[in-house]
Amino acid sequence: MKTLKLILIAFLMIGVQSLFAQKYISKDGHVWFNASTPLENIEAHNRQSASILDAATGELVFNILIKSFEFKATLMQEHFNENYMESGKFPKATFKGKITNLSAINFAKNGSYNADITGDLTIHGVTKPINTKGLIVIKEGVITGTSKFIVEPKDYNIIIPKLVEGKIAKQIEVNVDITYKKM
């Protein structure tokens, strides 16, 4: 009788765990930014961002490597890494935050959901709070997320020399497009 009870409890625990362990992972998220001005076209893409989304708690983590941003012009990429982002010293940018309107998203049902996202963004060793909106699309169990937000280099102690100041946008638009798999 006692063993039966134990087995029952074990089954229950497994059941409860799978119900709450709704973690999703991606290693190939696309993050790109546009810092173009009328003087210069500046765009770079990173297709290897890693992210974990916990559908049960709304916790959201992003990690990207600065050196994996690809520019069209090699020289631009070098300046970006060496002079502005100092990617030898600060190899990663991270976001740690939460979806705050989790109750509005049904991860079990196909649909498009607006997500309110808030958290800490760390770039160039500087951490700042950030609020943004995202769109979560659920289709047959596949979760895709997109978001767009503005980052200002000066907020992250990124110093743009006077000489090229006019060529690089002061407000840089960052885009995220990511598809998650069940962990």
Add this chain to the structure above:
Amino acid sequence: MMKKLIIVGLVVAIVVAIGVYLYVFHKPARTAASEEATFSVTTSNLLSEFEADENAANAKYLEKVIKVSGVVSSVTENDAAIIVYLAEPESTSGVSCSFLKSDLDKSKIAVGDKVFIKGICAGYLMDVMLNRCALGM
């Protein structure tokens, strides 16, 4: 005679200036193919170094060309690159090798192959990331 010399000098100067301009602004991207590897390691050893002390491993490997040996567990393609993934058995991590599309003939690589890949180390997320890779022998 003097005039001729000045003209020739000017032409040479212009050609050099154009050359420098082209080199600086359109210089080819650095790829692993054209460089000797600084380090040669196995997938397991590289991963365990990053797992043990990421900062030390970053200091040692970032921006360096690394030759890594391992077994191909997947080959995927995105808009810009082909990703060859060397998984570590019984681990969720591995080494992710990104090739420019022009640098890899996909017919030369298959899941299960034991390979040597040279790449420029970009750092560590869930996997160790090598960029601008080249397939070695």
